Amino acid sequence: MAKPDSPEQAGHGDKAHDAVSIVTDLLAQAGRASASDVHFEPTAEGMVVRYRLDGVLKDVETLPASLAEGVTTRLKVLGGLLTYRNDIPQEGRIDLPTGEGNVVDQRLSVFPTIHGQRAVVRLFYDDEALSSLDGLGLPAAILTGLKRVAAGNQGVLLLTGPAGSGKSTTLAALLRYIADKQAGKSIVAVEDPVERHISGITQIQITPHRDMTFPVALRSLLRQDPEVLMLGEIRDAETARIAIQAGLTGHLLMSTMHSGNPAGALLRLLEMGIEPYQVTSSISAVVNQRLVRKLCDNCARQIAQTSTFEPVGCPKCFGTGFRGRALIAEMVTLDGELRSAILAKTDLEQLTEILAARGHMTLRQDGGRLLSAGVTTQEELDKVCGLAC
Numbered sequence: 001m002a003k004p005d006s007p008e009q010a011g012h013g014d015k016a017h018d019a020v021s022i023v024t025d026l027l028a029q030a031g032r033a034s035a036s037d038v039h040f041e042p043t044a045e046g047m048v049v050r051y052r053l054d055g056v057l058k059d060v061e062t063l064p065a066s067l068a069e070g071v072t073t074r075l076k077v078l079g080g081l082l083t084y085r086n087d088i089p090q091e092g093r094i095d096l097p098t099g100e101g102n103v104v105d106q107r108l109s110v111f112p113t114i115h116g117q118r119a120v121v122r123l124f125y126d127d128e129a130l131s132s133l134d135g136l137g138l139p140a141a142i143l144t145g146l147k148r149v150a151a152g153n154q155g156v157l158l159l160t161g162p163a164g165s166g167k168s169t170t171l172a173a174l175l176r177y178i179a180d181k182q183a184g185k186s187i188v189a190v191e192d193p194v195e196r197h198i199s200g201i202t203q204i205q206i207t208p209h210r211d212m213t214f215p216v217a218l219r220s221l222l223r224q225d226p227e228v229l230m231l232g233e234i235r236d237a238e239t240a241r242i243a244i245q246a247g248l249t250g251h252l253l254m255s256t257m258h259s260g261n262p263a264g265a266l267l268r269l270l271e272m273g274i275e276p277y278q279v280t281s282s283i284s285a286v287v288n289q290r291l292v293r294k295l296c297d298n299c300a301r302q303i304a305q306t307s308t309f310e311p312v313g314c315p316k317c318f319g320t321g322f323r324g325r326a327l328i329a330e331m332v333t334l335d336g337e338l339r340s341a342i343l344a345k346t347d348l349e350q351l352t353e354i355l356a357a358r359g360h361m362t363l364r365q366d367g368g369r370l371l372s373a374g375v376t377t378q379e380e381l382d383k384v385c386g387l388a389c
Contacts, residue, residue, distance in 0.1 A: 019070035023078070026061065027094075027121065031103040033318060036123060036164075040075065042068055042116035051318070054293045054325050055164055058318055072110065072117045079108035087112055094121065102126045104196075124195060130169055133177040139366055142331045145285060149252075150178050153227070155284035156247035158234075160259040166291050166327060167256040168195055171230055174254060175201055178228055186225060190217050191232040206232070214239045222246060231255035237272040244274055247282035261363075262286035262332035263351035266342060280339040289329040290363055290384045292376045293322035300374070309374045326375055328366045328384075 026049055030038045035051035047068035049061040063071060076083050079092030094106040105124040110117050129135040133146065149157050157174075159167040172195075179187055179200040189198070192206035192214070204221075206214060214231060215238045221229065222242075234240050234255045246253045259265035265286050269279050296317035300309045311321020332338070332355065341354055367381040 019067060019074040022063070022067065022071055023074045027106065027123075029060075030121075030123060034125065034324070038121040038123070040071060040119040040121075042072075042113060042118055044115055047071060047116075053318055053320060054322050055291060056293070056320065056322075058320060060318070068116055072119055075108055075119050075121070076110060079110075081108070081110060086117055107193075126196075131173060131176060133173040136166075136170060136173055137327045138329055139361075139369065141361070142287065142329050145331050145333065146174060146287070147177070149284050150174060150181070152252055152284065154247060154250050154252055156243060156282045157252075157254045157284050158265055158286045159254070159256045160262065160265045160286060160288045161256075161290055162258065164291070165289055166325075167289065168232070170287070170289065170327075171254055171256065172196055172198060175228075175230055178252075185227045187228040187230075188221055188224070188226045189230040189232075190214060190221070191230075215242055218242045218246070222249075222251070226251060229253045233257070237274075240269060240272045240274055244269070244278050244282045247284075248278065259288070261352075262288050262330065263348055263355065266332075266351070267348055270342070270345065276343045276345060280334060280342050283334055285331055285333045287329055287331045288363060289327060291325040292328060292367060292370065292380050292384045293320075294324040294326050294375050295377065296321055296323040298323075302374075307374070308371065308377070310377060322380070326370055328363050328370065328381075330361055330363050330366060332360065 026038060030051055033051060033053060035053055037052040039050040039052070039057065041048045041050065046065045047063040048059060049063065050057045050059050073083050076090070078094045081090040081092045089112070090110045092108045094108055102125045103123050104126045107122045108119060110119045133143065138146070149155065159170055161167055175187060175189060175198055178185065179198070187200070188202045188204065190204045190206060194203050194205045197203065204217060206212060206217060214235065218229070218231065218239065219242055229246060229251055231239070231243060231253065232255070234243055234257050243253055243255055257265050257268065259268055266279060266283065270276060295309050295311055296314065298316045299312040299314035299321065301312050302309050313319040313321045317323040337354060337358070338351070341351055364381065364385050367376070367385065370376045371378060371381065
């Protein structure tokens with residue numbers, strides 16, 4: 001069966017197509033489209049297949065009810081799951097090379113619903129450009145600041161932003177940079193799960209609902225003479241306390257937090273019970289980042305009498321008008337005034353005013369360089385930044 005290149009060509013509604021070929025074709029097509037996730041969503045009428053393209057879900061196929069169960073079963077076989085259990089959540093990894101392009105891993109999650117089992121396949125890619133810190137597309141000032149932090153011997157670097165904002169990719173690139181520039185350093189990463197393997201780094205995977213949690217792993221690792229530690233995420237007060245202590249005792253620690261902006265991340269640490277003097281003494285910098293969709297280079301159209309462009313839509317971009325994403329970021333390093341404000345337990349509004357007064361470049365302002373270059377649109381920037389910028 002020919003492999004479809006657009007949703008209009010998929011043609012899997014014909015019952016003659018079996019579940020094996022349907023799943024193979026849909027995953028292969030997702031790889032060619034650089035989709036990050038493939039959703040198989042059961043409905044009363046059948047199954048809707050959706051790709052997450054550049055962070056946005058796009059319907060690509062509707063399968064009849066007669067094929068839905070077979071498709072889910074095929075996915076469970078590929079993922080090594082229990083095909084006879086339809087009443088429990090299950091997770092697995094698809095080892096067969098059904099993806100295309102530079103797909104290096106495919107992870108499956110299945111969950112029961114009232115209309116049948118919902119399955120999501122997450123695709124991971126080997127993008128050589130994004131493996132390098134210089135290749136992330138960070139503004140020059142932030143790139144320089146990150147390299148300065150990486151050259152240090154202690155302190156805590158926090159990356160903030162919502163899920164899917166590229167934090168893990170930035171951390172992985174930073175770890176590669178340190179391993180390359182400072183050969184011989186003991187570097188350990190604790191993740192849930194390990195998303196990409198990094199040469200020269202000791203990587204540890206936290207298994208949910210088991211005894212080795214982030215705090216347990218971090219506490220033990222501090223006795224194993226690490227110099228650089230990467231934590232996938234600071235999720236709770238206990239992890240935060242150990243991380244801050246590590247940054248105070250001669251370790252360079254990097255991690256992520258879910259926060260809308262750098263000031264919010266600093267205040268969240270205080271809310272977790274971290275003493276203000278510990279925050280000011282340990283935090284080296286906070287980087288807040290987002291990903292904005294890039295206009296499709298095949299169909300973007302210049303708006304008359306302006307220097308801006310608008311999305312159109314074509315088969316190459318699945319009719320979305322966008323293809324690929326670009327990084328925007330802001331970075332805060334703690335200076336005397338900011339440290340004094342934190343020690344005084346200043347609120348979010350006052351911290352934001354202090355940053356603005358010293359000329360802090362916000363996410364929205366950084367996005368201006370992409371607008372002027374015709375990379376994205378004002379609407380996309382507004383959507384991604386929202387009120388947090």
